[in-house]
Amino acid sequence: LKQIVECVPNFSEGRRQDVIDEIVAAMSRVLGVHMLDTQSDLDHNRSVVTIIGSPQAVVESAFQGIAKAAELIDMNHQRGGHPRMGATDVVPFVPVRGVTMEDCVVLARQLGERVGSELEIPVFLYESAATRPERRNLADVRRGEYEGLKEEITVDPDRAPDFGPAAMGSAGATAIGARPPLVAFNVYLNTPDVTPAQAIARAVRHSSGGLRFVKALGLLVEGQAQVSMNLTDFQRTPIHRVLEMIRVEAARYGLSVTRSEVVGLVPSRALFDAAGFYLQLDGFSLDQILENRLSNDE
């Protein structure tokens, strides 16, 4: 079984195109890595690079990106709308095929160790790779951002990094971790009124009492109410359960779902699970997918 890992490093540069290009070039020179996407945000002053490939190629590519970003981004002068603590701010590993979350935790530690020792950048392990419960949440790890952490890291043992020195240079600190794939899923309602979409978002999202792995907002998109979501663990909170909950909540306002959309990439598994649910498929194995037979052999 061929192993495939995804990695989504976030760099604290979204304005200087030459800097972004150099980072991406350094990452793409690694053999066996596929560059899926680079998205830069001017307001956030941040770029998100998505790569995919064999575990070792992806680790090497992420390392090259971190090294280049440390060279080209000085956090003492970096400003932007997005919270950040380092030139490479956060590096999540995501299992795609033939790898477990535990495998991705091992990769996060491996990369963290190298970044700490070779680049002398403090590294904090987060989410599934976290070494302490209070470090699972990225927002907690990044509290105080670059400026605040720069002070605290030298004096507060609770903020000592997992790898690298307890001192920050111009490259700041980096959070490295492992998490499930994100699915960006939006559901549209047959109304131009945003109010029910906001009420439904509150009903389904974790933060206000809803489903464990759902983040949601009610929006108005081109005059149509939309429940805009990030599903942060589609295996434990599957798409179909979210959609059917929205359907029931919408019916309470006399509304119905007109359509949905997946933004960006989605693991095939998420759609197979939805098909399995609605078709009431019993005893189905992913080995029965014709294309999977091929990749298992290769």
Next chain:
Amino acid sequence: LKQIVECVPNFSEGRRQDVIDEIVAAMSRVLGVHMLDTQSDLDHNRSVVTIIGSPQAVVESAFQGIAKAAELIDMNHQRGGHPRMGATDVVPFVPVRGVTMEDCVVLARQLGERVGSELEIPVFLYESAATRPERRNLADVRRGEYEGLKEEITVDPDRAPDFGPAAMGSAGATAIGARPPLVAFNVYLNTPDVTPAQAIARAVRHSSGGLRFVKALGLLVEGQAQVSMNLTDFQRTPIHRVLEMIRVEAARYGLSVTRSEVVGLVPSRALFDAAGFYLQLDGFSLDQILENRLSNDE
């Protein structure tokens, strides 16, 4: 984009294991071919071999199988429950990835030409590869079976082969064609009575007025009523439409669907389509499947 074709040769030998083994061995010696499955039926005296791989590897593997079967199976002495006209009875090519039905028609012709000239076996092109409307249906091509066709092929111009001699030796004749992937899909009802399953099978199947690409039977399986189906073109008659039609027909008897099953392999596309329907996914492209990004590059 890597091209993948499936091929499912049916050989008229399901009893002599050494003969089956020799045919499978000849086919699997071809580089780049993956043997997915071999199923032999004693009553039918027939074996169905499923292979997958690059178009040229699959054509070569099918040719080697046909050559070996011609060597080891004498149709003058072959008897079995399944209609047949040749040692290799029928060879369908099935598009899987990066190939169209037209590509498979070209492969069918290419193989047919070689089988006709090099092995001197009469070849009839059928289904999408048929050269005449009356040869689309395999049952029509095979009418009279080995014994009947042996007479007619020499005298009736309507039964002249597309390739090879208008005369049959001990290997008989072979039908070679192209068709969409089959999906074997069964739906269970909450009753031990087979009658409503039979009525529902009649409602959904093409032959008695139902959906164009559905073959269906009502059965009793371990005491539970089952609508047992072959979906012969899941892109034009999709799984969800069949299931929802069964649901409505079942409700008319006060029954409901307890579960369904896919037997054997299913193209990922069939399940993506079902997910898309039930999730009401708009503007979704197969390029958004994470794993597809990888295979497109390779």
